[in-house]
Amino acid sequence: MPDAPEVSPPVVTPVRVVIALCLVAPFVAMLWVSSYAKADPTFIGIPFFYWYQMLWVLISTVLTMIAYQLWQRDQRARKALRDSQDLSERASR
Amino acid sequence: MNDGVNGVALAVFIFFFIAVTVMGFLAARWRRAESDSLDEWGLGGRSFGTWVTWFLLGGDLYTAYTFVAVPAAIYAAGAAGFFAVPYTILVYPLIFTFLPRLWSVSHKHGYVTTSDFVRGRFGSKGLSLAVAITGILATMPYIALQLVGIQAVLDVMGVGGGEDTNWFIKDLPLLIAFGVLAAYTYSSGLRAPALIAFVKDTLIYIVIAVAIIYIPIKLGGFDEIFQAANEKFSATNEATGKPVGALVPGDAGTWTYATLALGSALALFMYPHSITATLSSRSRDVIRRNTTILPLYSLMLGLLALLGFMAIAAGVKVENGQLAIPQLFEDMFPDWFTGVAFAAIGIGALVPAAIMSIAAANLFTRNIYRDFIRPDATPAQETKVSKLVSLLVKVGALAFVLTMDKTVAINFQLLGGIWILQTMPALVGGLFTRWFHRWALLAGWAVGMIYGTVAAYGVASPTQAHFGGSSKEIPGIGEIGYIGLTAFVLNVVVTVVLTFVLKALKAPEGIDETSPEDYTADAGDKGVKVELPTMGAGSGH
Numbered sequence: 001m002p003d004a005p006e007v008s009p010p011v012v013t014p015v016r017v018v019i020a021l022c023l024v025a026p027f028v029a030m031l032w033v034s035s036y037a038k039a040d041p042t043f044i045g046i047p048f049f050y051w052y053q054m055l056w057v058l059i060s061t062v063l064t065m066i067a068y069q070l071w072q073r074d075q076r077a078r079k080a081l082r083d084s085q086d087l088s089e090r091a092s093r
Numbered sequence: 094m095n096d097g098v099n100g101v102a103l104a105v106f107i108f109f110f111i112a113v114t115v116m117g118f119l120a121a122r123w124r125r126a127e128s129d130s131l132d133e134w135g136l137g138g139r140s141f142g143t144w145v146t147w148f149l150l151g152g153d154l155y156t157a158y159t160f161v162a163v164p165a166a167i168y169a170a171g172a173a174g175f176f177a178v179p180y181t182i183l184v185y186p187l188i189f190t191f192l193p194r195l196w197s198v199s200h201k202h203g204y205v206t207t208s209d210f211v212r213g214r215f216g217s218k219g220l221s222l223a224v225a226i227t228g229i230l231a232t233m234p235y236i237a238l239q240l241v242g243i244q245a246v247l248d249v250m251g252v253g254g255g256e257d258t259n260w261f262i263k264d265l266p267l268l269i270a271f272g273v274l275a276a277y278t279y280s281s282g283l284r285a286p287a288l289i290a291f292v293k294d295t296l297i298y299i300v301i302a303v304a305i306i307y308i309p310i311k312l313g314g315f316d317e318i319f320q321a322a323n324e325k326f327s328a329t330n331e332a333t334g335k336p337v338g339a340l341v342p343g344d345a346g347t348w349t350y351a352t353l354a355l356g357s358a359l360a361l362f363m364y365p366h367s368i369t370a371t372l373s374s375r376s377r378d379v380i381r382r383n384t385t386i387l388p389l390y391s392l393m394l395g396l397l398a399l400l401g402f403m404a405i406a407a408g409v410k411v412e413n414g415q416l417a418i419p420q421l422f423e424d425m426f427p428d429w430f431t432g433v434a435f436a437a438i439g440i441g442a443l444v445p446a447a448i449m450s451i452a453a454a455n456l457f458t459r460n461i462y463r464d465f466i467r468p469d470a471t472p473a474q475e476t477k478v479s480k481l482v483s484l485l486v487k488v489g490a491l492a493f494v495l496t497m498d499k500t501v502a503i504n505f506q507l508l509g510g511i512w513i514l515q516t517m518p519a520l521v522g523g524l525f526t527r528w529f530h531r532w533a534l535l536a537g538w539a540v541g542m543i544y545g546t547v548a549a550y551g552v553a554s555p556t557q558a559h560f561g562g563s564s565k566e567i568p569g570i571g572e573i574g575y576i577g578l579t580a581f582v583l584n585v586v587v588t589v590v591l592t593f594v595l596k597a598l599k600a601p602e603g604i605d606e607t608s609p610e611d612y613t614a615d616a617g618d619k620g621v622k623v624e625l626p627t628m629g630a631g632s633g634h
Contacts, residue, residue, distance in 0.1 A: 023186040030179035031355060033347035037172075039340060045315030046399075049341045053178045054395045060182045061388040064189060068385050 022067040098251040105432025117277030130472035134282035152290030157242030157442035165414040167401025171338035181391040183358035208460035215531040216603030225460035234505030236490035239442040249419035286447040296437035321406035348572035356578035365452035454482035504560035511577035515541035533591035541584030
């Protein structure tokens with residue numbers, strides 16, 4: 001990009017940390033097998049082991065959705081910042 | 094099992110099969126652009142929006158073999174087979190992180206395959222060839238297994254013929270199914286499976302919804318089902334002296350479970366057919382949006398896995414575990430609905446088989462034919478070669494299934510998973526950094542391939558002396574874990590160490606034709622055209 005912005009926002013921001021956490025959480029939950037390798041409590045007759053993992057399908061979906069929304073917002077904000085910098089650059093010429 | 098043909102089920106099955114065949118041929122006209130490039134035939138013109146991509150990826154990743162094999166594993170051993178659920182949970186955060194980057198850089202440079210990207214990024218035809226060959230090798234047995242899925246359904250319907258029937262009569266239905274598949278893939282390319290995937294997934298969702306409500310009611314609820322399963326699994330296996338299975342993995346099983354889930358999740362999007370479906374999407378955003386709706390398939394897979402327990406409770410007794418679920422459907426459902434369920438599995442085999450053969454053909458055309466045989470091939474020639482190779486790949490898979498024992502296909506698919514994971518450092522590593530040295534990546538790949546193959550060869554099971562399973566003791570840790578993941582770790586270690594060495598020796602790094610902003614470019618951005626014209630050739634030197 002020839003007209004790269006002179007001031008760029010930091011790479012790591014609180015929003016991006018939240019996004020990362022949303023994406024990492026399923027790994028921690030699912031790879032820690034001993035935390036859910038048990039039969040009780042059952043849910044409508046299904047052992048804990050099975051319904052807990054199915055529940056995580058839903059939880060991870062919600063987390064990915066949050067990550068997606070936050071990322072969209074982050075990108076839009078950065079683009080707006082870039083555009084305004086482009087404009088002021090052009091105006092100053 | 095083969096006590097006569099189930100006429101009603103067969104009629105319903107044939108009806109759906111004819112319907113998708115017509116759709117497959119008509120698909121050639123769907124959103125057709127006037128161009129002969131490989132983008133058109135092999136990536137559907139890179140034009141698919143959120144929903145088409147969703148159906149295409151779902152139809153692609155959750156194959157007939159998955160539908161048959163996952164509940165079959167549960168039916169045979171219980172908890173261990175359920176790793177497919179955490180595996181598919183972990184896939185989506187991974188996709189979210191790296192696939193948009195691959196999409197962007199591929200869109201910018203007209204890459205059709207992962208090997209195209211690897212060559213462009215590292216300036217190494219050797220590394221790109223290694224990735225291409227691994228992809229083709231891993232995909233072939235996967236296609237063969239789709240046939241095994243169709244065979245299971247045909248067997249239970251009674252049209253597979255017994256062991257004593259003439260082989261030609263026995264395999265005729267399979268030959269017809271495959272001939273038709275080959276013909277419409279040839280004429281319509283990726284558009285055919287994309288359109289058929291709508292039918293496949295609709296059928297699958299209906300069948301699962303009905304099965305998960307109707308069968309437990311008939312069997313007296315989940316309490317009864319899991320009690321029956323518990324009884325079966327606590328019985329002692331005479332060969333090993335251990336229980337035949339478990340409802341919940343024991344302490345020894347947790348490592349295996351976790352490594353299988355992680356290793357499989359990492360491997361899934363290295364497969365050429367997953368990448369093909371991803372690159373066919375219209376924009377970067379389509380991929381990210383899809384990670385929020387694709388988990389619906391994981392939920393379905395979890396429910397489907399529970400059918401394995403239902404088969405136990407329903408008293409299904411089959412020698413070949415692969416037949417457990419088709420048999421359960423036939424025992425439980427009225428005939429017409431059995432036909433719907435079987436059509437779902439049968440079509441579920443056609444969609445991924447089509448995409449896989451297209452993906453393998455693209456790899457051959459771009460990274461073997463164009464790179465090594467005809468560097469000056471025109472886009473039209475590329476498309477022609479790809480079409481022909483897609484036919485060859487399917488014939489090869491068919492020959493594989495008909496001439497060799499089914500276990501050979503299963504063994505190779507198991508190896509394929511281990512192999513394909515070894516392309517990850519080059520591909521995903523390359524998406525984020527140019528730090529790795531191309532020769533180090535090649536060496537790491539080779540070490541991973543060799544270790545994985547040798548280790549898998551050495552696994553014995555009660556029924557097989559070699560390739561008896563995909564997990565083995567992890568050297569240095571002592572727990573039983575997925576071989577693919579162990580090989581992957583070795584691969585990364587070798588790559589990192591050799592990168593340091595090669596950089597110290599100042600070995601030539603190769604030319605990187607991509608630039609950092611290529612990885613975040615989106616359709617509509619400055620310098621990225623919304624519609625790609627003929628980018629088939631001349632774009633990726």
